[in-house]
Structures are given as structure tokens and as C-alpha cells.
Amino acid sequence: MDKTGKSLTGLALQKFRRNLWGVLSFIFITLLLLVAVFAYVLAPDKTANANWGDLAIHSKPPGFTVTMLRLPGNGNRTMAFSEYFTGIKNPQPKVPILNYAINGDSITFREYSTDPDLSVTKTLPLSEFSLTDGKTFEKEYISQQKFLLGTDSQGRDLLSRLIIGSRVSLSIGFVAVLISLVVGIFFGAIAGYYGGKVDAFVMWLVNIIWSIPTLLLVIAITLALGKGFWQVFVAVGLTMWVEVARVVRGQVMSIKQMQFVTAARALGYRNGRIIFNHILPNSMAPVIVISAANFASAILVESGLSFLGLGAQPPVPSWGGMIKDHYNYIILGKPWLAMAPGIAMLLLVLAFMMAGNALRDALDVKSE
Template sequence: MSSETSQRTTERGRIRVTGLDVDRVESRDPLSSWEPDLQSEEGRGRLEYAWKRFRRNRLALFGAATIGFMILLAVFSRPIQLPSSFPVLAGQTVQPFSLAPADPANQDVITGYREPTLENVLTWPPTGLYLFGADWAGRDILSRVMYGGRWSLSIGFIAVAMALLVGIPLGSVAGYYGGKVDELIMRIVDMLYAFPFIVLAIAVIAVLGRGYWEMILALVVVGWLPYARIIRGEILSVKENEYVTAAKALGSRDRSIIVRHILPNAMAPVIVQATLSIGTTVLVAAALGFIGLGLSPASAEWGVMLNVEQDAIARGRWWAGLFPGLAIFVFVMAINLVGDGVRDAFDPQGDQTDSDTGGLR
């Protein structure tokens, strides 16, 4: 029998596997390599391939450009000064530019403005000087929408990132080890899933109080659940592959197997879910602000703006609610376009779809 077809006995440490053809495992799946350099090369190759496919999706690129534009407006709307409690560069201005036409907290941007009444509250619709009009306190709505993007967008991105840091490790442990560990983690997930998303977030805020980080923590408490469930399901499938068995036979540690061999092949649906969840998180944050459980009115967070302007909207000041709501709509639509593009980029059937449509979307 030739050496190419012979079955091998692999031994390392206390693990002894008979009948495992290591060469066959490598040839069947290039991702089965347990060598660090080859594994990292494969990871880069998959990401590069997905990026090439993402760039062919025009709607996804349009969504990404829209998100980038909104982030730039939010960052450069007003100067950014670090708080005095910040460990580095305390009290220093790290962003000196101001694209907003007025101070979003200034309550007298309109000449001659005085205490609002039912008679004069309708006198400042959008004009050439104030493109989005002014709110009930005489504050420029355009400036507040730009500045409020800092709070709304940062809440979405930070909450999703923190939820990933919680959900991925817990789901990985549950899927890889199984047994009682899996049972315990999944029962916690099922128990939390029994509560409506918004109700659980309200309960957390009621306990912690209102505030920026309190809202993020409330969104993380309910946001890590889908990531844990998705990554667990993927790992249950991936861990049965031959290259995982080969890594175990060579004595690789569990942490190394999970991080280097399993997660790279299980992350695609998690990335798609995380991208789409950013828009959902912004919507939930706006809903909490609208019902009075969001940030302070001075933050100009988009949901808080809608809450403050409820009476004005009822009196016919349509612009007071239109532009904050439009900002939420545009961002969520853009992030959904990006999420669809990311999903298609990681879709193994995407090449057939591209050939059927001529490469256009």
C-alpha cells in the first residue's frame, strides 16, 4: 500500500487516534490546517473574497456611504471636549470643528424670541436661515439633529459591540462543550427571550436609572441573546468537521481550537446579525427616549427630540417631528442595505446569483 493512501496513527500527549489520514483531512478542506500561518492566510482570504463581493453591491455601498456621512456630521457637529475625569488629555478639546449652524442648546437662536405661547409657537417653520425650523424653545432643529446623532449612533454601535463580547463567548462555550453547560446557558437565553425586548430594557432602566451608559447596559442585557444562540448553532455543526478532530488529535487546547479553527468558520451569520442589529438598537433607543426613559433633553438624542415635541406636533408643527424621525429612518434604511450586502457577501451561493443577474444589484 502506497504512503499516499495509507492510514496513519497519530499520537500526542495522552490522545491516540488510529485510522486518521491527516493528508486527506487537509486536502478535503483547506481550512483544516492547524498551522498558525496557514490558518491566518485562509482567514484573510475569506475576508478579502467577501470584501470583493461586497464592493459589487451598489446598494450596500450607497448605504455605507450614507452611514459614513451621518457619522461625520455627528462627529463634527460641535467641538468635542474630554471630561475632567478622563484619564488621558482630561479637559482637552480633541475635535475643534463645528459644522452645526447654531449651538443645539441655545434657546434664543431666533431674533426676538421670547417665552413660547400657543399663539407664537407656530411662527418658525423651516426658512432659508433655519433649514429645519426651530423647536418650542427656539433651538435650531438642524443643529440638534446633527448633534443628536452622536448619542443615537454611538448607542447603536457600542451596544452591539458589547453584546457581541457577551454573546459570542457564552454561545461558543455552550456549543463546544455541550452537556450541562449548554443546558444552563440556553435556559438563561430562553428565560430572557420570554420577555418582550422593549419591556426587559425598560425594566433594566427602571433599576439602573436614566443615563447614557445605563441605556447601553439595558440594550446589552437584551441584545446578546441572538448572538449566543446563532454562534451555538454554528459551532454544533462546525465542531464535527474533520479538521477539528485533527486539531484535537494533535493536542491543541480547547481555547485554541475554538478561536483559530471553529470561530472563523462560524462567524458569517453573526456578522450579518450584528450589522442588522445596529439599526434595531437605534430604533429601541429612540423608542425608550420617546416614552421618557431616554437621555436628558439637552442630549438631543433623536427619540428624546420626538418626546419633547409631542405637543408641538399635535399643534401642527410638523417639522418638529419630521426631521428627527427622518434621521432615524435614513440611518436604519442605510444599515439594512449594508446588512443585506454583508449577508450576500458571505453567501456561498452568491456567485450563482451574480451570474444570473449579470453582477448587478
């Protein structure tokens, strides 16, 4: 095929499409993005943060099924449009039961318990449910609920927590990488273009930050900003810009010697225009590659912070927090509680790394 008529972008896309693992990784990341955006549409538990749970059904294995009785409360209302993205904040209460019997105008049920001898028997009049017909009651208030991945230590649906927790991992990747790109490109560009004392100062700052262990620096920034969802994003982003700055600096130092930059100076263009309109667009290929790797690093750092209790705070689900809550269950014969978020994190990080490798090969002008 004649490649002379194709742009560099077209050639890079063609090479990327030939990389099977890169394409599969890109598809996986795209699907996970859709899952994160429509998490409350896909999650079985549609309460905010998938936080409904009952200690009576804690740590149940995958495929666990229980009879659920909805209690009088907020009514069986349909979800508002905004709740498809935020979850239901005031759900109708429900309770897992072992069995039930409708006697006339009342219902008698036994609450679920691992030991049936310890279960509590309760009776409620059907009038509290605004019903008097037993068949209608069974249809509207009794259901079978299946937990595909089982329940966690608080009796919450593990699959729902896993789906909604993907939002934290993907958000930390996007926000942290965006912050690192903005800060890193700015410092790297001015250091590479102006050189001299500006370059010496920026490289001194980069070396100082790089000499501090990443996790220790993130913990220090997190403690300064406070524990929380957005504070973690900022903290991780502020520790990842140094690598971007070094790459951009090297690219700018190389490109500023080229003839088109000399021509731009001769035409009287301002330094800012030369940097942002002429030099940076020609130095983005390695930045794109390093951004994919930084996505994976940000996800791992956030998971480490959540494991230490400094990440997203309960009840917000995060994969690192789920591992922290359940790692001791591995030796208690219930390894799936920690393995499920661990495998999800492994697949996401692996997908970003393989996509980054595919981008590196596709953007390498020296390769075929």
C-alpha cells in the same frame, strides 16, 4: 474573470461592491459617522448640546431668519480645540431683536416678539460692549441668523440638535452591539462547544430572556441601573446578546465536527485556543450580518426609551427625545418638528438594514 486566485474576503468584497444599495448605505453610514464626530464643527449652534434657545423664536418654520444682538459677556473668543468635540459650555449671551438704533453712545433695541406691540424696548450704553464707534459695533455685535430647519419648542436650532443627536443614535448602536457580541459570542461558544449541561443551562437562560418583551426588559434594566446616557447603552446591549448567542452556538456545533478541529485536539491544543483561534474565526460571517441588524434594532429601542423619558436625559439631544417633545405639533400645523428627527432615524435604520442584507448576500458562499 478568474476567481480562483482570490481569497474569500476578496470575493465577498467584490460581491458587496456589486450591490448598489449596499454600497450607497455604507457610504451614508460613513458620512453620518463623520457628521457625528465633527458635529460641533458642522452645527450652526456650537453651544454644548446645541442648547441655546429663546422662547421668543420658538417653533419657527424652516428658513426663519432673525436679527441677533450679542450681549456683553464672555467676549467674542475663538473656540478651544476641545470645544470642537464638546461644544462651548459658556457661550456669549445673545438676544433676537426686531430692530435697533444707535444714538450717540448708546444702542436702543426692541426684543423679538411674534406680536410687535408686545415687544420690549431696551437701551444699553456702548461702553458696556467696550466700544464707542457705532459702525464697529454693528460689525461685531449685530448679525443675521438663519435657521435652516427652523427652531424647536424651546427656540433652539433644530438642525444643530439633529446633527448632535446623531451621536446618541450611533453611539447606542456601537456600544450596544459591542456588548451583545462580547456576551453572546462567549455564551454561544461555550454552549456549542461543550454541549450537555452547559448547553442546556445557556439555552435555558436564552429562552428565559427571549420570552420577556425586549422593551419591558430594557425598561427594567434601565430602572435598576438608573436613567442616563451610558445606562441605556448597557441596558440595550444586555437584551440583544441572546440572538447572537443562538447564532454562534449553531455555528460552533457545526464547525467543531470538522477535521481541522479534530486535528487541533489531536495536537493537544487547549479548548480555549481551539474555540477562539480556530472555530470562532470561521463562524463570524453570520455574526457580522446579525450585528448590522442589531445596530438598527438598538437605535429603535433607544428611540423608544427616549420617547418614554428613559433614554438620554435633557439637555442631551436624541432623535427619540426630539420626537417625544414635538409629536403633538403634528396636529398643530408644524409637523416638521417631529418629522425631521423621524426621517433621520428612518434613513439610518434603513441604511443599516440594507447594508446588512448586502453583507448577507456577499458572505453567502452558496450564491454566485
